[in-house]
Amino acid sequence: MTRSRTWIGPFAWLVAVAALTIALGFCEMLVHPLAAHGYPAKVTRWEPTIRAAAHFYRLSAADTRWAVTNGLHIIYGESRGNTNTGHINGCFGLMQFGIGWTHHTTLAGIHYADFRRSGRGSVYRFVKALHIGGRAAIRRAWAATL
Numbered sequence: 126m127t128r129s130r131t132w133i134g135p136f137a138w139l140v141a142v143a144a145l146t147i148a149l150g151f152c153e154m155l156v157h158p159l160a161a162h163g164y165p166a167k168v169t170r171w172e173p174t175i176r177a178a179a180h181f182y183r184l185s186a187a188d189t190r191w192a193v194t195n196g197l198h199i200i201y202g203e204s205r206g207n208t209n210t211g212h213i214n215g216c217f218g219l220m221q222f223g224i225g226w227t228h229h230t231t232l233a234g235i236h237y238a239d240f241r242r243s244g245r246g247s248v249y250r251f252v253k254a255l256h257i258g259g260r261a262a263i264r265r266a267w268a269a270t271l
Contacts, residue, residue, distance in 0.1 A: 167206030168197055171219070174245055178252035192255055195263065195271060196220075196248065202270040208244040219247040220267075 175196045179189040203221040204210035211217045255263050264271055 164197055164201050165206065168201045171200055171206070171244065171248055172197060174248045175252065178249045181249070182252050182256040184252070184256060188255065188260075191260060192252055196251055199251070199267050199270050203267075208242075208247075218242060219244045220251055222247060222250065 172193055175193050176189060179192050184192060199220050200206055203216075204219050206219070208219045210219070210221065212221060214223070216223045251263070254266065
């Protein structure tokens with residue numbers, strides 16, 4: 126009887142420490158779900174804009190959560206939150222949209238609003254693509270990042 130109690134004591138402490146560690150990590154995720162991902166402030170500052178765009182396009186709560194989680198992941202992966210990031214292949218901006226995403230052309234062929242130069246414009250275009258094409262369209266467009 127004594128032998129089993131001496132073995133259970135250290136085991137119980139180990140289980141208690143593990144449970145406490147898990148509980149604290151879970152509490153941190155409840156306070157801010159993105160804190161566990163460790164994105165820098167330059168990336169997480171776009172979360173309210175993603176939420177505002179999701180509200181504008183009337184996304185469901187589940188799609189809004191998906192847009193926030195994956196939008197921040199895309200922003201981190203593509204530009205680290207820098208709106209002036211460009212690439213030799215013509216992709217530009219916060220989420221590295223290519224020239225094919227710019228649909229703002231007049232009859233004369235003049236681009237009058239290149240949303241890629243605006244972080245807010247990029248976020249709204251991302252959420253619009255989610256609204257129109259669904260999650261599959263986003264996964265296709267950012268296959269290398271997601």
